[in-house]
Amino acid sequence: MSVKYGSKRVVVGAHYGLRDWLAQRVTAGIMALFTVAVLAQLLIAKGPIGYDLWAGIFAAQWMKIVTFSVIIALLYHVWVGMRDVLMDYVTAHVGLRLLLQIFTIVWLVGCAGWAIQVLWRL
Amino acid sequence: MSELASPLKTKRPEFRNINALTDLPTYRMAPAAWVSILHRVSGVIMFLLMPFIIWMFDTSVSSEISFAKFKAVFNIGAGFVPGFIFKLVALALIWAYLHHFTAGLRHLWMDTHHDAVTKEFGAKSAKFTLAISLGLTVVLAAKLFGLY
Numbered sequence: 001m002s003v004k005y006g007s008k009r010v011v012v013g014a015h016y017g018l019r020d021w022l023a024q025r026v027t028a029g030i031m032a033l034f035t036v037a038v039l040a041q042l043l044i045a046k047g048p049i050g051y052d053l054w055a056g057i058f059a060a061q062w063m064k065i066v067t068f069s070v071i072i073a074l075l076y077h078v079w080v081g082m083r084d085v086l087m088d089y090v091t092a093h094v095g096l097r098l099l100l101q102i103f104t105i106v107w108l109v110g111c112a113g114w115a116i117q118v119l120w121r122l
Numbered sequence: 123m124s125e126l127a128s129p130l131k132t133k134r135p136e137f138r139n140i141n142a143l144t145d146l147p148t149y150r151m152a153p154a155a156w157v158s159i160l161h162r163v164s165g166v167i168m169f170l171l172m173p174f175i176i177w178m179f180d181t182s183v184s185s186e187i188s189f190a191k192f193k194a195v196f197n198i199g200a201g202f203v204p205g206f207i208f209k210l211v212a213l214a215l216i217w218a219y220l221h222h223f224t225a226g227l228r229h230l231w232m233d234t235h236h237d238a239v240t241k242e243f244g245a246k247s248a249k250f251t252l253a254i255s256l257g258l259t260v261v262l263a264a265k266l267f268g269l270y
Contacts, residue, residue, distance in 0.1 A: 050189075078168075081162075107169075108172075111176055118179055
């Protein structure tokens with residue numbers, strides 16, 4: 001889609017800015033709800049939090065699937081955020097920025113893999 | 123060639139000499155500016171400490187034995203690193219999460235409420251955000267270090 005402003009300037013774009021802006025907010029909402037749901041179970045429990053209570057929260061298959069979705073939401077959310085940070089501050093060397101963006105992706109995918117393994121090993 | 127790109131026009135001055143160490147501390151940052159930069163700082167902290175977060179999830183949830191190990195790391199320590207160092211790292215994460223969470227809700231509120239996008243609301247909600255995140259951090263720090 002291209003929009004013509006005035007007589008000379010043609011503004012074009014992939015509109016990925018809007019998509020990422022919205023994705024960042026939707027993933028934030030998912031993670032916020034998940035946080036409140038998990039914390040609530042710890043707060044309403046009586047006495048000290050033991051292993052059974054803590055591991056029990058993640059025991060059911062549906063909870064594993066929900067947690068998996070949250071991990072993927074986190075992955076996307078952090079990617080958008082880190083990319084914004086790198087685009088704002090690493091401006092002198094585009095090559096260095098690319099390198100850091102690659103590092104961010106590897107770091108995030110690695111962490112997500114580990115978290116998912118922990119989840120389904122239970 | 124368009125008028126804008128004419129090489130005859132003198133180059134406009136650029137000021138890119140802001141030094142982060144000598145100039146930035148002389149600025150008086152408004153509460154909204156603090157919330158904004160701390161949102162970034164807290165996000166990057168959580169990104170860098172992500173392996174530690176997953177290590178905590180792994181050891182606390184995998185088995186009874188690893189759960190006991192998880193507790194021992196914070197109460198006794200691991201290797202030559204004493205337990206309170208781990209508690210301090212956990213506290214940094216607690217603050218980072220609380221700040222990021224509250225500042226994020228502030229963002230969502232301003233995205234969905236047009237009347238919230240004013241200078242007054244920005245300042246008020248920024249102070250509220252800092253009060254909530256720092257206040258809860260102090261409460262949880264006291265719990266973490268066994269004051270109650």
